[in-house]
Amino acid sequence: MKIGLFFGSFNPIHIGHLIIANSVVEYANLDQVWFVVSPQNPFKKSSNLLHEQDRLIMVRQAIADNPKMNVTDIEFGMPKPSYTIDTLTYLTDKYPKHDFKLIIGEDNLKNFPKWKNAEMILQHYGLLVYPRMNAEVSGLEDHPNVQFFDAPQIDISATFIRRMIRENKSVKYLVHEDVEALIKLKKFFQE
Incomplete structure (x- = not known):
């Protein structure tokens, strides 16, 4: 199977993530997209992160009705901070028949x-790149293992959603309705 790996904190997963995942599975000739819920991003502070199990549950809720999407907690048991190359290597060892590609924003x-071992990622896995507003030229645009795919450019951030929740404002249409219900039930992000 051809699997696109979409790494992120998903704090919370929102409609922008889902639109990107759906676009890549449709336009990049993938069998599935796997959301890789990261316990700690080496480039982000972890203090405002919801517990990893809660974020995993939210992703499961958001994609439950789509057989082309899956979620993995593979990084939860790995050393922290987790680096993409280590996760890719582990997944390749665990699922040798799958062809993994890394999904990233432009x-x-x-x-x-x-990134740690960036050349190895490019050589062995390749990148599926979705468009982002105001992206700078990188020099990788013409790399043979970098593939761009079409996706709507929707500027939604989890930071904005968390602020709306703290301000007791509706996040309807920004997150999947099952995720919204879970956020309300568990009082996530209300601090």
Whole structure:
């Protein structure tokens, strides 16, 4: 199977994530997209992160009705901070018949060469890149293992959603309705 890996904190998963995942599975000739819920991103502070199990449950809720999407907690048991190359290597060892590709936003291309083992990721896995507004030229646009796919450019951020929740404002249409119900039930992000 051809699997696109969509890494993120998903704090919370929102409609923008789902639109990107659906677009890549449709336009990049994938069998599935796997959401990789990251317990700790090496480039982000973890203090405002909801517990990893809660974020995993939200992703499961958001994609439950789509057989082309899956979620994995593979990084939960790995050393922290987790690095993409380590996760890719682990998944390749665990699922040798799958062909994994890394999904990233165009805005991440410029800094991609600074990632741990970036050349190895490019050589062995390749990148599926979705468009982002105001993305800078990276020099990777013509790389043979970098494939761009079409997707709507929707500027939704989890930070904005968390602020709306703290301000007791509706996040309807920004998150899947089952995720919204879970956020309300568990009082997530209300601090």
